[in-house]
Amino acid sequence: MALSSSSSPKGIVIPVPVLVLSAAGAAIFLFFLLSSLSSSPTSCSCPTTTASTAVVQASRQQPQERISASEDDIDWVKTQIEVNGLHMQDNVLRKGINPRTRAQQLQDLIQYKGISHYEQEEEAKNHTAFPCPGELLVEQHHSNYGEPWAGGRDVFEFLAESSHLIPESRVLEIGCGTLRVGLHFIRYLNPEHFHCLERDELSLMAAFRYELPAQGLLYKRPLILKGEDMEFVRFGSGFMYDLVYASAVFLHMPDKLVWVGLERLVGRLKPLDGRLFVSHNVKFCSRLGGDECSKRLKSLGLEYMGKHTHDSLLFNHYEIWFEFRRFTM
Ligand SMILES: C[S@@+](CC[C@H](N)C(=O)[O-])C[C@H]1O[C@@H](n2cnc3c(N)ncnc32)[C@H](O)[C@@H]1O
Numbered sequence: 385m386a387l388s389s390s391s392s393p394k395g396i397v398i399p400v401p402v403l404v405l406s407a408a409g410a411a412i413f414l415f416f417l418l419s420s421l422s423s424s425p426t427s428c429s430c431p432t433t434t435a436s437t438a439v440v441q442a443s444r445q446q447p448q449e450r451i452s453a454s455e456d457d458i459d460w461v462k463t464q465i466e467v468n469g470l471h472m473q474d475n476v477l478r479k480g481i482n483p484r485t486r487a488q489q490l491q492d493l494i495q496y497k498g499i500s501h502y503e504q505e506e507e508a509k510n511h512t513a514f515p516c517p518g519e520l521l522v523e524q525h526h527s528n529y530g531e532p533w534a535g536g537r538d539v540f541e542f543l544a545e546s547s548h549l550i551p552e553s554r555v556l557e558i559g560c561g562t563l564r565v566g567l568h569f570i571r572y573l574n575p576e577h578f579h580c581l582e583r584d585e586l587s588l589m590a591a592f593r594y595e596l597p598a599q600g601l602l603y604k605r606p607l608i609l610k611g612e613d614m615e616f617v618r619f620g621s622g623f624m625y626d627l628v629y630a631s632a633v634f635l636h637m638p639d640k641l642v643w644v645g646l647e648r649l650v651g652r653l654k655p656l657d658g659r660l661f662v663s664h665n666v667k668f669c670s671r672l673g674g675d676e677c678s679k680r681l682k683s684l685g686l687e688y689m690g691k692h693t694h695d696s697l698l699f700n701h702y703e704i705w706f707e708f709r710r711f712t713m
Pocket of ligand 1: 529536562565583612614631
């Protein structure tokens with residue numbers, strides 16, 4: 385005889401073991417359901433992780449909140465100087481224990497080499513694979529442009545913030561010299577995302593043999609090419625620049641070459657969002673006359689966006705910048 389404890393209204397008989405097993409299964413299911421609902425969100429690995437990963441990935445696409453120093457940063461450093469009781473008379477540096485001018489330092493290097501150094505030729509060859517000329521070691525090239533070397537940081541901050549740069553952006557500098565500005569972009573950008581066309585061999589030597597190794601930036605593999613003909617095809621294809629800039633360069637070039645350069649680079653600039661910034665003046669354009677200048681820009685697909693000034697953090701100086709974008713696809 386079949387054991388039955390209950391029967392359905394339609395008279396279907398459910399055996400007791402089946403009923404017990406069903407009840408136990410339901411209890412187990414309920415237990416897991418309740419415990420998963422009551423556990424904290426951080427201990428749940430699936431949906432929360434997916435959501436937070438999405439947030440992290442999204443935030444990587446956003447520009448960093450701030451690149452330039454804030455009011456707080458400046459207050460902080462002023463306080464540090466004050467609490468440490470630091471004083472310096474205007475324009476008078478206190479001398480160190482062995483003060484040397486650049487020229488003297490260079491003479492020391494030639495005459496005495498380093499304080500401890502290898503004498504034998506074979507030994508000397510061994511100690512480093514990458515000797516650097518004395519002129520670069522004493523940073524003679526930091527005085528090549530007549531403006532303070534530290535101004536390179538000001539230029540970077542202005543351009544990076546104005547063009548909403550992120551590390552994934554791609555940047556081309558026309559005439560990067562000894563990387564006074566470029567170093568800051570190279571440090572900030574992903575490897576291989578900084579490109580430069582520079583004509584001067586000595587500047588390029590300073591960049592490759594001193595600045596990149598001394599700043600620990602060789603791993604960023606910037607693509608820096610020697611040339612003066614505005615031949616940007618040499619940088620490869622399959623990408624567009626988010627920012628192209630010429631810092632104190634176009635004013636030293638013949639107008640004709642600037643126009644050739646603009647024509648060649650416009651197709652490499654991201655339409656609408658990409659930016660071209662030119663410092664100091666745009667006489668290559670204004671010399672043509674107002675109307676002619678606008679017509680020529682328009683024929684290339686370039687639109688003038690306005691003039692900006694940017695104050696230096698370290699000295700009483702501002703830089704003038706002219707902003708352009710590409711309006712055609
Ligand atoms: C005043 S320096 C500025 C260097 C750098 N942009 C900076 O702000 O520190 C001008 C640079 O433009 C380079 N230059 C001038 N004409 C050039 C050309 N046609 N092609 C590439 N570089 C050029 C010079 O060799 C020099 O390094």
